[in-house]
Amino acid sequence: MIYMFCANGVEEVEALATLDVLRRAGFEVTTVGIPDKAVTGSNRITFHTEISVSEFEKAAPKTAEAVILPGGMPGTETLANNKTVCEFVKLIAKQGGLLCAICAAPSVLGRLGLLKGKKATCYPGFENMLDGATVLPDKVVTDGKTITAKGMGCAVDFGLAIVSVLKDEKTAGNLAKRIMLK
Numbered sequence: 001m002i003y004m005f006c007a008n009g010v011e012e013v014e015a016l017a018t019l020d021v022l023r024r025a026g027f028e029v030t031t032v033g034i035p036d037k038a039v040t041g042s043n044r045i046t047f048h049t050e051i052s053v054s055e056f057e058k059a060a061p062k063t064a065e066a067v068i069l070p071g072g073m074p075g076t077e078t079l080a081n082n083k084t085v086c087e088f089v090k091l092i093a094k095q096g097g098l099l100c101a102i103c104a105a106p107s108v109l110g111r112l113g114l115l116k117g118k119k120a121t122c123y124p125g126f127e128n129m130l131d132g133a134t135v136l137p138d139k140v141v142t143d144g145k146t147i148t149a150k151g152m153g154c155a156v157d158f159g160l161a162i163v164s165v166l167k168d169e170k171t172a173g174n175l176a177k178r179i180m181l182k
Helices: 012-024 053-059 075-080 083-095 106-111 152-166 169-178
Strands: 002-007 029-034 038-040 046-048 066-069 098-102 140-143 146-149
Touching: 002 012, 002 075, 012 029, 012 046, 012 098, 012 152, 012 169, 029 038, 029 053, 053 083, 066 083, 066 152, 075 083, 075 106, 083 098, 083 106, 098 106, 098 152, 106 146, 140 152, 146 152, 152 169
Parallel strands: 002 029, 002 066, 066 098, 098 146
Antiparallel strands: 038 046, 140 146
């Protein structure tokens, strides 16, 4: 299972394009809305997640293949200040699961100390929040079990990078061709 946390103020394209790519690749992804299932993004687009954060807490999942944090403001701040999100991200990191964050959201990983000694990228202006990371100018950076990306314009590539790690590069390449990216 893959969990994607979406808080009010999320960058809609980062969440939905990534989700679309992963589902096209056959992954089971559960979107978690904070505070409720109806999430309104930073550009005033409202969409619905499968479960709310309170439903996630009641289900109390103990593992995941990956966790995804889309960026956007103030969505990223909400993620960073949500105990449930932060504890789950730390748990998945401890278990060796894949940590994925785009735009401002890599700052959440940085604040949790999960980027120390890793290469990462983020939306310009958030570099100082990637505590301990070597910040690269690349659109998408994969370092072991961590994938970070710069922002909305990189969302499809971010999704394909996740597919590359969770399945393989061939699957990601074939999907890129099917969606006319290559």
